[in-house]
Amino acid sequence: MTTKADTYLLENNVNPSYQRVKIMEYLLRKKNHPNIDMIFNNLKKEMPKLSKTTIYNTLKLFIKRNLVSPLTIEDNMLRYDADTKIHGHFKCINCGIITDINLDLKNMNRDELPGYTIFEHHVNFKGRCNKKSCNKKSFNKNKNGNTNWEKSA
Amino acid sequence: MTTKADTYLLENNVNPSYQRVKIMEYLLRKKNHPNIDMIFNNLKKEMPKLSKTTIYNTLKLFIKRNLVSPLTIEDNMLRYDADTKIHGHFKCINCGIITDINLDLKNMNRDELPGYTIFEHHVNFKGRCNKKSCNKKSFNKNKNGNTNWEKSA
DNA sequence: TTGTATATTTGCAACGATTACATTTTTTAT
DNA sequence: ATAAAAAATGTAATCGTTGCAAATATACAA
Numbered sequence: 001m002t003t004k005a006d007t008y009l010l011e012n013n014v015n016p017s018y019q020r021v022k023i024m025e026y027l028l029r030k031k032n033h034p035n036i037d038m039i040f041n042n043l044k045k046e047m048p049k050l051s052k053t054t055i056y057n058t059l060k061l062f063i064k065r066n067l068v069s070p071l072t073i074e075d076n077m078l079r080y081d082a083d084t085k086i087h088g089h090f091k092c093i094n095c096g097i098i099t100d101i102n103l104d105l106k107n108m109n110r111d112e113l114p115g116y117t118i119f120e121h122h123v124n125f126k127g128r129c130n131k132k133s134c135n136k137k138s139f140n141k142n143k144n145g146n147t148n149w150e151k152s153a
Numbered sequence: 154m155t156t157k158a159d160t161y162l163l164e165n166n167v168n169p170s171y172q173r174v175k176i177m178e179y180l181l182r183k184k185n186h187p188n189i190d191m192i193f194n195n196l197k198k199e200m201p202k203l204s205k206t207t208i209y210n211t212l213k214l215f216i217k218r219n220l221v222s223p224l225t226i227e228d229n230m231l232r233y234d235a236d237t238k239i240h241g242h243f244k245c246i247n248c249g250i251i252t253d254i255n256l257d258l259k260n261m262n263r264d265e266l267p268g269y270t271i272f273e274h275h276v277n278f279k280g281r282c283n284k285k286s287c288n289k290k291s292f293n294k295n296k297n298g299n300t301n302w303e304k305s306a
Numbered sequence: 307t308t309g310t311a312t313a314t315t316t317g318c319a320a321c322g323a324t325t326a327c328a329t330t331t332t333t334t335a336t
Numbered sequence: 337a338t339a340a341a342a343a344a345t346g347t348a349a350t351c352g353t354t355g356c357a358a359a360t361a362t363a364c365a366a
Contacts, residue, residue: 017314017361036352049317056353072225073275076324077352090266101265105276113243113256115283122226123258124275129270170332189323204340206346209324211344229353230323308366315360325350333342 003027012065022047023058027068027082033098036078038133073098073124088123094134101125157181172281174210180235186242186251188230226251226277227291245281247287254278278292 009016044050045050062068071079073091088101128134158177162169215221224232241254281287
């Protein structure tokens with residue numbers, strides 16, 4: 001069976017092994033900017049022998065082939081985005097959902113960085129999204145009694 | 154002796170202990186977006202008993218008081234910036250120096266994120282700065298034979 | 307088909323940045 | 337001077353990620 005992800009990998013000189021196709025399918029289907037554990041926990045249901053190392057290796061390969069962009073909106077964890085067009089991200093500190101933002105920073109470069117060559121853009125925002133549940137007065141509290149937003153003591 | 158950093162901390166409700174003043178002085182003087190090790194290695198010369206945990210604790214406190222912003226321009230390591238005004242960063246992948254960039258993204262939010270509340274901006278670029286040594290043909294190679302810029306195999 | 311080289315996956319150990327925590331030291335107030 | 341509080345220290349633990357060698361799957365030549 002030849003899936004969309006399958007041909008996508010072939011077009012980009014990535015040997016479409018079973019695991020690679022499944023991981024790419026996950027990224028294309030969910031569009032949820034997942035971290036390694038999200039991918040692993042979801043796929044291991046149908047692939048019990050899946051290894052995290054395989055996911056790390058596969059994503060490193062995808063990044064090298066520019067099929068995936070790494071996303072460091074969270075301090076201690078990489079996330080991955082199968083959309084490699086230039087765009088920004090907004091993370092709601094209440095629901096955790098990451099939203100894509102259109103971006104055009106073409107003009108800024110000239111004035112600010114004369115003679116610089118820019119290879120990567122990373123634009124991330126954090127705040128509260130417009131869902132009612134993310135803007136009500138009683139914010140979620142974590143184990144330290146702080147809201148998700150506030151820095152812990 | 155009352156230094157500039159000393160009063161700065163007092164003004165922001167941070168008890169200006171010896172270590173805290175020294176760390177803040179380092180940030181204000183160097184403006185080099187350091188990571189923990191850069192601060193530690195520099196300060197331990199005059200403070201042999203300094204502990205890394207103290208630096209982590211102190212920076213966490215500074216961040217909580219909005220005296221310092223964490224910077225995740227590198228994947229696996231936090232850097233710290235004593236300039237908390239909104240601005241962007243450019244990291245040269247050859248010389249590693251991080252340059253501040255003026256930013257004005259005020260307009261973008263309205264259209265893209267209706268009803269969203271933005272608390273943090275993070276805008277990072279990577280590329281080559283305009284120093285001659287960072288643009289010559291023979292780029293530095295790392296142990297894998299890749300340039301600093303290219304992703305490793 | 308069989309054998310063999312190559313590519314890929316797996317599991318586990320190791321690494322490095324960060325955090326937890328208990329102890330020690332310093333500061334503050336009485 | 338003493339007791340209480342705050343801060344700093346050192347070590348162990350945690351967690352995301354990487355290294356590596358063994359196991360498995362794939363491709364290809366004879």
